[in-house]
Amino acid sequence: MATDVSTEQVEKTIFDGLVELGTERDQLSREATLEDLDVDSLDLVELAQIVEDEYGVELRGDDVKDVKTVGEVIDLVVAKAG
Amino acid sequence: MPPEGWALVTGSSRGIGAATAEALARDGWPVRVNYREDEEGAREVVARIESEGGRAEAIQGDVAESADLERLLAPGEEGPVLVLVNNAGLRLDGLSPQLGDEEWQRVIDVNLTATFKATRAALGPMLRARFGRIVNVASIVGLRANAGQANYAASKAGTIGLTKTVAVEVARRGVTVNAVAPGLIETALTEEILDGEMAKAIPARRIGRPEEVAACIRFLASEEASYVTGTTLTVDGGLSA
Numbered sequence: 001m002a003t004d005v006s007t008e009q010v011e012k013t014i015f016d017g018l019v020e021l022g023t024e025r026d027q028l029s030r031e032a033t034l035e036d037l038d039v040d041s042l043d044l045v046e047l048a049q050i051v052e053d054e055y056g057v058e059l060r061g062d063d064v065k066d067v068k069t070v071g072e073v074i075d076l077v078v079a080k081a082g
Numbered sequence: 083m084p085p086e087g088w089a090l091v092t093g094s095s096r097g098i099g100a101a102t103a104e105a106l107a108r109d110g111w112p113v114r115v116n117y118r119e120d121e122e123g124a125r126e127v128v129a130r131i132e133s134e135g136g137r138a139e140a141i142q143g144d145v146a147e148s149a150d151l152e153r154l155l156a157p158g159e160e161g162p163v164l165v166l167v168n169n170a171g172l173r174l175d176g177l178s179p180q181l182g183d184e185e186w187q188r189v190i191d192v193n194l195t196a197t198f199k200a201t202r203a204a205l206g207p208m209l210r211a212r213f214g215r216i217v218n219v220a221s222i223v224g225l226r227a228n229a230g231q232a233n234y235a236a237s238k239a240g241t242i243g244l245t246k247t248v249a250v251e252v253a254r255r256g257v258t259v260n261a262v263a264p265g266l267i268e269t270a271l272t273e274e275i276l277d278g279e280m281a282k283a284i285p286a287r288r289i290g291r292p293e294e295v296a297a298c299i300r301f302l303a304s305e306e307a308s309y310v311t312g313t314t315l316t317v318d319g320g321l322s323a
Contacts, residue, residue, distance in 0.1 A: 042209070042255065049206035 005055055005081045010074050017050040018070070030071030047073070055081045084305055085211045087161040090114040090154055092145050092200065093170030095123030097269035098219060101296035102167055103127055106303060107136030112160045114141045116170065145170045145196035155203045162207030165303045168197040169219040175230045186233045193237035198244055201259070205252060214257035215303040218245050220314060222265045222322045242314050249312030258311035260302045264295045265318025286319030
C-alpha cells in the first residue's frame with residue numbers, strides 16, 4: 001500500500017539503505033551520483049526492496065534505468081508514493 | 083547456520099515435490115507444502131514431516147496465478163522464503179503439427195513463466211538476507227530431444243537458461259540458483275508413459291525414485307553447496323551421459 005510520505009522520510013530511508021549496502025555516510029548527498037558511490041545494478045535492486053518494504057512502492061527496472069543521482073532516486077520514490 | 087526463513091516447494095503434494103519437502107524438513111527448514119488440487123496429498127506430506135519432528139504447513143495455490151504466488155511467497159513467522167524449489171509442472175504432450183495453442187501456452191505458463199515469477203518475487207528478501215537457495219526442477223527433456231514434447235522441452239530448456247542467467251546476476255550476494263534435470267522418475271507425471279522397455283535404455287537399468295531427485299535438491303539447497311551456482315545436475319541413471 002503506497003502512503004503519503006515526506007521527502008525527508010524518503011531521504012533518510014535511501015541514505016540508511018545505501019549505508020547498509022556499503023556506502024560511507026559522509027559521501028552521501030542528493031547530488032552524489034550512483035556511479036561515484038559505486039552503487040551497482042544489484043544494489044539498486046536491493047534499494048528497491050527496502051523502499052517496497054518501507055512504503056509499499058514498487059520500483060521496476062524501467063523506473064530506475066535513467067536515474068543518475070541519489071536525489072533522483074529520492075524524488076522518484078516520493079513521486080510514486082504520493 | 084543460514085538465517086531464519088521458510089522453504090517453499092511448489093507442487094509438493096506428491097512425487098518429487100513431496101520427497102523434496104520431506105528432505106528439506108529433515109535439514110531443519112520449516113516447509114510450505116504447496117498444492118493446487120491435492121489437499122489430501124499435501125496434508126499427508128505435512129503429517130509425515132511432523133511425525134519426524136519437522137515443521138510444515140500445507141498451502142493451496144496455483145503457481146500460474148500471480149496473486150497465489152504472492153501469497154505462497156509472503157513472509158511468515160519464521161521470516162522470508164529463503165529456499166525456493168520451483169517444482170510444480172505439467173505436461174500436455176502431442177506432436178508439434180498437432181499441438182494446440184492452449185497446450186503450448188499452459189505448459190509454458192506453469193513450467194517456465196511461473197518459475198520466473200516465483201524467482202523474481204523471492205529474490206528481494208534473499209538478497210537482503212545475503213542467503214538464498216533457488217532450485218528449479220527442469221528435465222533431461224530440456225537438454226535432449228523427446229518427440230511429442232515440444233512445449234515441455236521448450237519450457238524446461240527455458241528453465242535451464244533462466245537458471246544460469248539469474249545465477250550470475252545474484253551470485254555475489256550469497257544467493258545460488260541451480261537446476262536439476264531428472265530423467266525417467268516414478269511420478270504421477272510419468273506413470274502413464276513408463277514401461278519396462280524404457281528401463282533398458284537407461285544405463286542404470288531402472289527408473290529413478292523421487293527420493294533420489296530430492297537428495298540432489300536437498301544438497302543444492304544446503305549451506306554446503308554455497309559455491310555451486312548456475313549448474314544443472316542431471317539425475318537420470320546415466321541416460322544423458
